[in-house]
Amino acid sequence: MTDASETDGQRTMNYGKEQVAVYRTFGTSLEGMRTIPESQFTGRDNTIFGAEVRVQVEGEAFLPSFSEGDNSMVVPTDTMKNFIHHHLGEYDGATLEGFLHFVGEGFLEQYPQMDAIRVSADELPFDERPVPGEDGFESSELVFRVADRESGFGEVYLDRSEDAAIQEHTSGVTGIELVKVKDNSFVGYVQDEYTTLPERENRTLYVTLDIFWTYADAEDALGEDPERYVPAEQVRDIAQVVFDEFDVNSIQDLIYRIGERTLERFPQLESVSFEANNRTWLKVRDDLEGDAKVLREPPRPTGFQQFSMDRSDLERDAE
């Protein structure tokens, strides 16, 4: 993610380090969250935790490093990497966002020349693996699968007002990929001389989703009060349950319903936003018995949808 942080009128001036992968074993477990009907998720042991971190710092004091080659205020990005590594060992909380905030505060404390800092990360996920135990299979406490699946996301932006206040924050879950094998339509769209797509009452819908959310009170994102924390796993599970429940007429329709459900379940959230991609396979054969089909990968190009919503959308829907 890039942004144009302004520190001097229209000037962009920042620097930092990205792709800082760091792992921690035997961290503090995340427990005590509320459960929701859509999810079996009740907590994370954090026996193994990984994150790929990005840090971006701002400060007027860095101007001479750009304009005069004067590095006297420059904290090397290599040092930033070491600082991140070290602080995962010092963090005693249980969430990605909490760690990012802890690191960000640490940077502002250690380096007075930094006016503000943006810290973000993607979780590097691991899955528990079942091994035979005394009462059937149970999760191994030692061996984990390096997982290629959706992962948690967090970002905080801190400055020096009010003791390293959180000026901006985003939490999320990215890389969700879901396929629903029937009961999806895409009909009723504009038809004109350019239209070739046939209306489909029942397509196999394959969608990728990144979901992001913000809290009304940014402190809730840190997970210190687990009852007010929204785990990425529960939002992921809302997405699949809503997809299962509704016969949607488009991806637009699907993400709106996921957003509604997420805001309903978590009153502490202010907004939810989506980036969706359509990867729907193309039909090769539908002359088989029942709903069976043979499908193939779609060619490029791909369609996408972006949408953000907040509590005013729930109020409008209730009218």
Ligand SMILES: O=c1[nH]c(=O)c2[nH]c(=O)[nH]c2[nH]1
């Ligand atoms: O869910 C969809 N939304 C669209 O806007 C669209 N456009 C398209 O060609 N296929 C789809 N599918």
